[in-house]
Amino acid sequence: xxxxxxxxxxxxxxxxxxxxxxxxxxxxxxxxxxxxxxxxxxxxxxxxxxxxxxxxxxxxxxxxxxxxxxxxxxxxxxxxxxxxxxxxxxxxxxxxxxxxxxxxxxxxxxxxxxxxxxxxxxxxxxxxxxxxxxxxxxxxxxxxxxxxxxxxxxxxxxxxxxxxxxxxxxxxxxxxxxxxxxxxxxxxxxxxxxxxxxxxxxxxxxxxxxxxxxxxxxxxxxxxxxxxxxxx
Numbered sequence: 001x002x003x004x005x006x007x008x009x010x011x012x013x014x015x016x017x018x019x020x021x022x023x024x025x026x027x028x029x030x031x032x033x034x035x036x037x038x039x040x041x042x043x044x045x046x047x048x049x050x051x052x053x054x055x056x057x058x059x060x061x062x063x064x065x066x067x068x069x070x071x072x073x074x075x076x077x078x079x080x081x082x083x084x085x086x087x088x089x090x091x092x093x094x095x096x097x098x099x100x101x102x103x104x105x106x107x108x109x110x111x112x113x114x115x116x117x118x119x120x121x122x123x124x125x126x127x128x129x130x131x132x133x134x135x136x137x138x139x140x141x142x143x144x145x146x147x148x149x150x151x152x153x154x155x156x157x158x159x160x161x162x163x164x165x166x167x168x169x170x171x172x173x174x175x176x177x178x179x180x181x182x183x184x185x186x187x188x189x190x191x192x193x194x195x196x197x198x199x200x201x202x203x204x205x206x207x208x209x210x211x212x213x214x215x216x217x218x219x220x221x222x223x224x225x226x227x228x229x230x231x232x
Contacts, residue, residue, distance in 0.1 A: 008108035015113075017072060018043055019122075021065055023129040028061055030145065042069035058149045144218040150208070156180065157214050159205045162222045170195040175217040177209035 018039050025035030034052050056062045145158040169179065181190040185202025199205070205221075207214065 008111065011109060011113075014043065014073075016125075017069070019125050020129050020133075021069055023126055024065055024133055025062060027130060027133055028059065028146070030055060030062065038066065039069060042066045043073040045070065045073050055147065059146055060149070144214050144222070146211075146214075147206070153211055154209065155211055155214065156206065156208050159207060159214070159218055159221060161199050161203045161205060162201060164201065166198055166200040168195070168199060169193060169197050172199065173220065174207070175209075175220065176213045177207040177217055179205060179207055181206040 018036070021039040021043070022032065022036045025039060026032050030038075034055065038052065038056055040046075056066055144160075146155050147158055148156045150156065169182075179193060182193060182197065182199070183190055183204040183206070185200065185204075190206075191197065207217065
């Protein structure tokens with residue numbers, strides 16, 4: 001019973017770590033689905049390589065989060081493995097005792113995932129974690145998604161146009177950024193940049209420029225972008 005409880009606690013801690021790391025990644029502008037997948041991959045040591053991994057290695061804060069997950073994940077795997085070994089050695093060669101221990105561990109694992117994957121609890125944890133991270137760290141959701149860090153202070157980023165009133169490329173103030181491409185709302189294909197091209201809610205604008213210009217532009221076209229400045 002003690003081994004099952006220990007494994008349940010270790011699994012719960014691992015899931016909480018993934019939740020915190022996922023929210024932290026999301027606060028840097030990474031989509032939640034991508035953030036969760038990469039955090040699970042890093043914590044478990046899976047090393048699953050996708051093109052999304054470039055979003056991690058090209059962004060210093062995300063790299064630090066992933067490195068932390070890799071280190072913590074190795075300790076977690078060792079702890080769980082040790083608990084399994086001790087649990088089954090402790091019961092000796094008695095088949096009934098081994099079966100009981102295995103069933104208790106399986107029950108503990110299932111209950112842990114049922115509790116941690118509860119949608120209401122998930123939303124509550126996300127909200128609490130995001131609030132704590134926003135006020136205790138320099139991680140900030142800037143209202144745009146940094147795709148590639150060119151050099152110190154310059155990057156290529158995606159901005160979602162979320163104003164209610166449509167505009168055009170020529171009528172928009174780009175705040176010194178260079179527009180590289182436009183993705184129409186709901187589409188993965190880019191369109192030809194034209195001075196009179198209509199830009200509406202949900203369109204994704206890909207820009208190159210200074211990070212501070214990205215922040216200013218995000219506040220201009222995205223009402224959800226934060227106005228509170230965090231120390232860099």
